[in-house]
Amino acid sequence: MSFFDNWYRGDATLKAEPDEELVKLFNEKGDGKVLDIGCGRGRNSLYLASLGYDVIAVDVSKHAIIQLDQNAKLLGYDIEGIVCDIGDYSFTEKYDIIVISNVLQFILKRVEQINIIYKVMEYITTNGTIFIKHPLTILDLESQCLRNGMLNRFFTHSEFNWEILLDVNKLAGRKKDCELNIFIAKKS
DSSP: OOHHHHHHHHOTTSOOSOOHHHHHHOOSOOOSEEEEETOTTTHHHHHHHHTTOEEEEEESOHHHHHHHHHHHHHHTOOOEEEEOOGGGOOOOSOEEEEEEESOGGGSOOHHHHHHHHHHHHHTEEEEEEEEEEEESOOSSOOOOOOOTTHHHHHHHTSSSOEEEEEEEEEEESTTSOEEEEEEEEEEO
16 A cells, blocks of 8 residues: 555545635636646545536545545535546646645655646646645655745746746644745636
8 A cells, every 4th residue: 555545544634625725716606627636635626626617636545536536426526536646647638727736745856846837837728727835845755845936937937828826935834844835827
């Protein structure tokens, strides 16, 4: 059993609410396709499905997707849960919203993190929104977390036109020992 399967199977204390910045951004009924990368138990997927979005949720953990599927059925949402490492995910269509929340730090090589960011930049629709939340510092992982301002540089220097809706840092964690970057961009 993988690290993530053990984690989702055993830890009932994981956050269940959607990201507050995502809720502020999307708080009315909507339609369109959503890709939630590293969805976990689906806190953001379930929220966006409740607003009417067609959600595809991808996670490397089979147990996380099982829990997401169970919760979606209980709530009457039709969410497509896929067990897959995002590095192996076959992008076949464009999405109106792509969510990557608290995932990048688990991708240990920075080049793989950057490849995923460029891939989602390519597979977002015009007027589509990318929501990324990731730690700038983390003590217990060997990951090379993206440095402050890197996402902004990737997006402002890309071949596409982007409106940066939010690029802020905030302290998080039980001891406020982790700094998170919340980055939201809209393709124009």
